[in-house]
Amino acid sequence: MSASDKKHDESISQLEVLQKRKAAYALNLCMVSVSQIIDYNDRYVLEQEYDNILNNLNLQNFIKEEALLNVIKKILDVINGCKIKEGEKDFIEREYQQKMKNAVWASVPNLAVIFSGGNPVQMAVAAATQIGIGYMNYRKNKNEYSLNRDKQQWELQVWAMEQFHSLRYTFFEAAWKFADKFDYDDVMRLTEKQIGNYNDILLDPDPLRRFERMNSISEYFLAFPPFWYYKGSTAREICRNDSYSDTIRIKFKNEAFDAFNKFDELHVEFMREDVIAAVCALEQISLLNPDADRNKIDSLLKKVIGFARSNHDILQMCVPVYMSLQQFDEAKNILKKLTNETYNLEMNGWLLSRIYYKQNAIDEYEILKARIGEHYIAPWTNEDSIPLIEDSTEQPKQTELEKMINQANIIVIGATAAAGGIGALPIPFADAPLLVANQVALLTSIAVNFKINIKNDGLKTLVYAALGVGGATLIGRTIVSNLLKFIPGIGSVAGGAISASTAALLTYALGYAFIEICKDVKTGKIDETDLTSKASISTFKKYYKSFAKKKAKEDKTSDK
Numbered sequence: 011m012s013a014s015d016k017k018h019d020e021s022i023s024q025l026e027v028l029q030k031r032k033a034a035y036a037l038n039l040c041m042v043s044v045s046q047i048i049d050y051n052d053r054y055v056l057e058q059e060y061d062n063i064l065n066n067l068n069l070q071n072f073i074k075e076e077a078l079l080n081v082i083k084k085i086l087d088v089i090n091g092c093k094i095k096e097g098e099k100d101f102i103e104r105e106y107q108q109k110m111k112n113a114v115w116a117s118v119p120n121l122a123v124i125f126s127g128g129n130p131v132q133m134a135v136a137a138a139t140q141i142g143i144g145y146m147n148y149r150k151n152k153n154e155y156s157l158n159r160d161k162q163q164w165e166l167q168v169w170a171m172e173q174f175h176s177l178r179y180t181f182f183e184a185a186w187k188f189a190d191k192f193d194y195d196d197v198m199r200l201t202e203k204q205i206g207n208y209n210d211i212l213l214d215p216d217p218l219r220r221f222e223r224m225n226s227i228s229e230y231f232l233a234f235p236p237f238w239y240y241k242g243s244t245a246r247e248i249c250r251n252d253s254y255s256d257t258i259r260i261k262f263k264n265e266a267f268d269a270f271n272k273f274d275e276l277h278v279e280f281m282r283e284d285v286i287a288a289v290c291a292l293e294q295i296s297l298l299n300p301d302a303d304r305n306k307i308d309s310l311l312k313k314v315i316g317f318a319r320s321n322h323d324i325l326q327m328c329v330p331v332y333m334s335l336q337q338f339d340e341a342k343n344i345l346k347k348l349t350n351e352t353y354n355l356e357m358n359g360w361l362l363s364r365i366y367y368k369q370n371a372i373d374e375y376e377i378l379k380a381r382i383g384e385h386y387i388a389p390w391t392n393e394d395s396i397p398l399i400e401d402s403t404e405q406p407k408q409t410e411l412e413k414m415i416n417q418a419n420i421i422v423i424g425a426t427a428a429a430g431g432i433g434a435l436p437i438p439f440a441d442a443p444l445l446v447a448n449q450v451a452l453l454t455s456i457a458v459n460f461k462i463n464i465k466n467d468g469l470k471t472l473v474y475a476a477l478g479v480g481g482a483t484l485i486g487r488t489i490v491s492n493l494l495k496f497i498p499g500i501g502s503v504a505g506g507a508i509s510a511s512t513a514a515l516l517t518y519a520l521g522y523a524f525i526e527i528c529k530d531v532k533t534g535k536i537d538e539t540d541l542t543s544k545a546s547i548s549t550f551k552k553y554y555k556s557f558a559k560k561k562a563k564e565d566k567t568s569d570k
Contacts, residue, residue, distance in 0.1 A: 030194035032278050034233035036073040037188050038200045039280065040081045042234075044181050045205045047088060048174050056096075060089045068282050075191075077184035084180045088173045095166050102166075106159040110152065198233035212240060217247045221265070235276040239290045242269030246293055263297060270294050288317035288324045292331075300335060307335070315344075322353045329361065330450045334465065338365050349382055356421045357455040359386035364458055367391075385420070388458070411532055415525065418456050422521030449473045449517055453524050460528040468542045472527075472550055473520065518561045523553035 043059055063082060185199060207227070214220035221244045224237070231237035245266035249259045273290050281287075291310040298307055311328060318324035325344050332341035345362040349355060359382050366375040367390055379387050453469045527550050530536040540546050 033192040034198040077187040109155045238273040242266045283319045284317040355386045363387035418525045519558035522557045526553045
């Protein structure tokens with residue numbers, strides 16, 4: 011055999027391996043989708059699944075097999091049926107509650123009958139009789155209504171069990187046909203049990219133990235790229251934790267790169283808007299040196315934007331990265347897109363208008379002002395500056411400081427609302443990067459407003475310090491114990507879903523705490539160069555805790 015023939019055969023062999031892995035990955039995505047529908051049967055999860063299958067599958071890249079199409083169609087049918095039955099379940103409960111209210115009123119004694127006799131003894135007997143009859147009727151009606159409700163609910167459960175059985179049956183049939191046609195190693199096919207164990211591992215609060223547990227099952231996830239992102243993200247969490255030794259941190263930095271590279275190797279663009287791939291690239295950027303790895307960072311940022319498409323939360327994450335690299339044209343392009351969609355105008359309008367000022371783009375500035383309103387943009391003035399470009403040490407007058415504070419308050423209000431939107435997304439487990447990005451961008455915007463020069467790394471330090479990240483997850487398990495809801499697969503990112511109210515609380519507290527720090531800088535209590543010193547961080551954390559308690563108390567009061 012000639013060298014060219016041998017090379018040709020090797021190429022064909024590699025394509026066959028890739029095709030087998032691609033087929034197994036498509037099947038595994040469906041398995042994860044089936045598992046989460048059965049495990050959660052939650053309206054939000056069902057809506058996410060339904061929308062992503064119809065609107066986010068990349069049909070050009072997805073496996074074109076009749077068996078797989080049947081699974082997807084069955085998933086859609088089951089989801090639609092579950093949504094309908096969920097509505098019926100709500101109606102059954104409302105109907106039951108209404109009948110019980112009517113039964114209570116029907117049991118109240120008839121006062122006209124009681125008082126018609128006039129004789130006190132007769133009235134007492136009549137009252138006792140009426141109360142006794144009313145109570146017996148109430149008990150009878152309650153039992154009848156409860157039995158009827160239980161029967162209707164059981165019928166819904168029977169329907170669900172039959173549908174889930176049919177869904178499993180359809181999937182198993184597809185798995186059988188795939189194994190026969192593609193002849194891949196069955197170890198690449200994920201089972202419900204493996205997925206359940208995987209979800210359990212992701213919830214492990216100890217990152218070192220979590221990594222070791224993931225490492226022990228790595229061989230079974232060679233056809234499921236999201237696994238390798240979370241393995242890398244866990245390693246990244248460890249390497250960024252100052253409480254570990256340098257030896258451990260260096261080791262896990264390398265582990266993170268290895269896992270992220272494995273993700274890139276296995277990744278197939280089955281999703282039009284691929285949040286996991288985008289966040290994976292962003293987490294890689296966080297491990298790189300801006301000076302030594304500039305080309306790599308630029309390449310990864312382009313990948314992030316390509317994977318994100320119109321996902322505003324991920325695009326928002328790119329803004330502070332580009333600004334820290336002083337690539338203001340790229341930041342401007344993203345900010346224009348975000349402001350066009352009225353996304354977080356209080357923050358993004360301010361940043362975009364300052365970029366226009368530095369580029370002397372008065373025409374663009376005026377268009378922006380006319381489009382989103384003057385109250386959303388920074389003033390066109392020589393006194394302001396963008397952080398990372400030039401320093402401004404001029405001490406403002408008290409009236410100017412008051413204007414800065416008022417504008418900063420508006421910025422925080424907008425960012426808090428945006429954080430609520432981010433909270434509705436499934437956020438990756440390790441450092442909740444989507445929320446971090448929103449908060450870093452928030453602090454950047456506030457720093458611009460107060461004309462304070464602090465680098466992107468410094469802002470991240472403040473965010474991490476306030477939230478107690480270190481080796482723990484960003485949210486902090488002491489805030490709320492049930493924030494994490496893992497729903498990996500087609501429908502959403504496998505990660506912890508931060509509730510909208512909690513995300514808003516965190517951002518609110520961070521924003522107002524940083525305003526207090528900026529006020530301290532402008533009044534001479536803190537030196538601008540000492541913003542990330544131990545003393546300043548301690549003060550920032552005190553401010554943060556105070557505002558977090560205040561916001562939590564307000565939310566609790568408003569819920570009553």
